[in-house]
Amino acid sequence: MKTARAVGIGGYGAYVPRYRVPTATISAAWRPHGATKPAVAEKSVPGADEDVVTMAIEAGRTALGRIPELDPRTIGAVWVGSESKPYAVKPSATVVAEALGITPATVAADFEFACKAGSEAMQTAVAFVGSGMTEAALAIGMDTAQSRPGDALEYTAGCGGAAHLFVPADQALAVVEGSVSYVTDTPDFFRREGAAYPEHGSRFTGEPSYFEHTLAASRRLLAELGAQAGDFDHAVFHQPVPKFVVRASEELGFTAEQIRHGLVAPRMGNAYSGSSLLGLAAVLDQARPGERIFFCSYGSGAGSDAFAFHVTERIDERRQGARVADYLDRRREITDYGHYLRLRSKIRRD
Amino acid sequence: MDLPRYHRLRGAYYRLEGRRCTGCGAVAFPPRPACRGCGGRELEVHALAPRGRVHSFTEMATAPRGFDPPHLMALVELEDGPIIAAQLTDIDPEDIAIGMEVEMVTRRIQEKGPHGYLVYGYKFRPPVPRGEAS
Numbered sequence: 001m002k003t004a005r006a007v008g009i010g011g012y013g014a015y016v017p018r019y020r021v022p023t024a025t026i027s028a029a030w031r032p033h034g035a036t037k038p039a040v041a042e043k044s045v046p047g048a049d050e051d052v053v054t055m056a057i058e059a060g061r062t063a064l065g066r067i068p069e070l071d072p073r074t075i076g077a078v079w080v081g082s083e084s085k086p087y088a089v090k091p092s093a094t095v096v097a098e099a100l101g102i103t104p105a106t107v108a109a110d111f112e113f114a115c116k117a118g119s120e121a122m123q124t125a126v127a128f129v130g131s132g133m134t135e136a137a138l139a140i141g142m143d144t145a146q147s148r149p150g151d152a153l154e155y156t157a158g159c160g161g162a163a164h165l166f167v168p169a170d171q172a173l174a175v176v177e178g179s180v181s182y183v184t185d186t187p188d189f190f191r192r193e194g195a196a197y198p199e200h201g202s203r204f205t206g207e208p209s210y211f212e213h214t215l216a217a218s219r220r221l222l223a224e225l226g227a228q229a230g231d232f233d234h235a236v237f238h239q240p241v242p243k244f245v246v247r248a249s250e251e252l253g254f255t256a257e258q259i260r261h262g263l264v265a266p267r268m269g270n271a272y273s274g275s276s277l278l279g280l281a282a283v284l285d286q287a288r289p290g291e292r293i294f295f296c297s298y299g300s301g302a303g304s305d306a307f308a309f310h311v312t313e314r315i316d317e318r319r320q321g322a323r324v325a326d327y328l329d330r331r332r333e334i335t336d337y338g339h340y341l342r343l344r345s346k347i348r349r350d
Numbered sequence: 351m352d353l354p355r356y357h358r359l360r361g362a363y364y365r366l367e368g369r370r371c372t373g374c375g376a377v378a379f380p381p382r383p384a385c386r387g388c389g390g391r392e393l394e395v396h397a398l399a400p401r402g403r404v405h406s407f408t409e410m411a412t413a414p415r416g417f418d419p420p421h422l423m424a425l426v427e428l429e430d431g432p433i434i435a436a437q438l439t440d441i442d443p444e445d446i447a448i449g450m451e452v453e454m455v456t457r458r459i460q461e462k463g464p465h466g467y468l469v470y471g472y473k474f475r476p477p478v479p480r481g482e483a484s
Binding site for chain 1: 360364418439440442455456457458459464468470473477478479480481
């Protein structure tokens with residue numbers, strides 16, 4: 001897919017909470033002999049006063065701070081993609097838009113598509129700016145991922161995400177070359193209204209879901225662009241566990257060096273809707289003018305959004321504020337499972 | 351914090367917006383309908399600097415209902431002068447020091463029970479340390 005006018009990312013910002021719970025802390029509570037092959041060493045945990053709204057505000061502030069010449073009131077759309085909204089009914093996006101000084105003349109809504117909600121917001125932001133409906137649109141993917149105590153998900157369900165502000169290409173630090181979406185009805189993962197924790201559907205995780213959609217969307221975009229994996233300097237994928245990213249990228253022909261900068265899951269777990277957008281932010285922290293970035297998200301239910309970006313000269317002047325690595329380095333370890341339960345509101349004082 | 355008051359103060363809570371008297375220049379935070387300096391009623395929106403230093407602080411051993419422990423309260427001297435009361439976050443009590451640099455973040459201030467509304471507002475925390483670019 002291509003837009004009527006060229007579009008790109010004008011500013012970006014990331015957020016990862018300060019707290020980390022090591023896999024060993026969780027396995028000590030549930031597996032007397034420890035986790036045999038933990039997928040990640042530790043995962044990020046939100047503070048007691050954090051949720052998707054507060055995290056989205058911080059990522060959005062960094063994104064706007066990187067393009068100070070842009071008046072926030074010219075941003076015509078704010079979308080927050082998440083599967084852990086603080087309210088079941090009441091938009092997160094209006095709080096975020098209000099805090100960032102974007103209200104009232106703006107479109108605002110929350111997106112839900114499991115882990116693809118953030119990249120769905122990116123597709124829509126690209127369309128809004130690309131059609132000329134608005135001069136800037138803010139797409140955020142952010143999650144405080146839920147997991148049932150003792151469930152396999154509890155070892156990897158992390159927290160974090162990123163905000164990407166889309167603007168016309170002549171103001172962009174990375175220009176969108178093209179994008180595709182690929183969706184089917186696949187029952188791999190779901191959470192019913194009112195349920196506290198999500199469920200995996202039978203054995204649909206993996207082959208018919210993540211790999212099918214990630215590979216299909218990626219191959220379609222490469223075909224549309226007439227490009228190959230080797231034409232890109234960086235590649236970012238949705239990161240439920242690092243080994244999924246390694247396998248998908250290898251099947252597409254990407255090398256370990258190409259996925260290195262965007263692979264954040266080993267240090268923070270799976271940030272769900274925030275995962276691929278955060279990986280993209282980590283790549284933008286490192287990318288040089290002229291480089292090309294390949295991006296493909298995945299969300300259960302299921303679908304993938306693939307994008308290709310071309311980095312411009314503006315990248316070097318748009319890196320003010322905290323980078324992804326700074327957030328990952330800022331870590332306070334939680335070694336007590338009870339403290340972790342309290343921070344995740346799995347136990348409450350009422 | 352009742353809901354109408356929270357709604358009325360959202361500019362102050364989300365963006366540190368106070369009022370500045372167009373007559374004498376005095377700054378008020380939180381916003382007031384009249385200037386405490388000269389009594390003037392011509393006031394304009396004035397955003398305070400979102401950075402400052404810890405002027406003084408205390409840890410409340412028992413957090414009030416609806417708040418989470420540790421409840422760390424500080425007087426923060428903002429870069430542009432005013433001193434405001436605010437909670438500190440993302441820091442352990444033993445690491446707080448008078449004079450330390452802090453920046454404004456938006457966090458949950460209060461939760462009105464599992465079915466009630468959430469109050470978001472300003473807190474302060476040490477800036478995220480910026481490492482060398484790799």
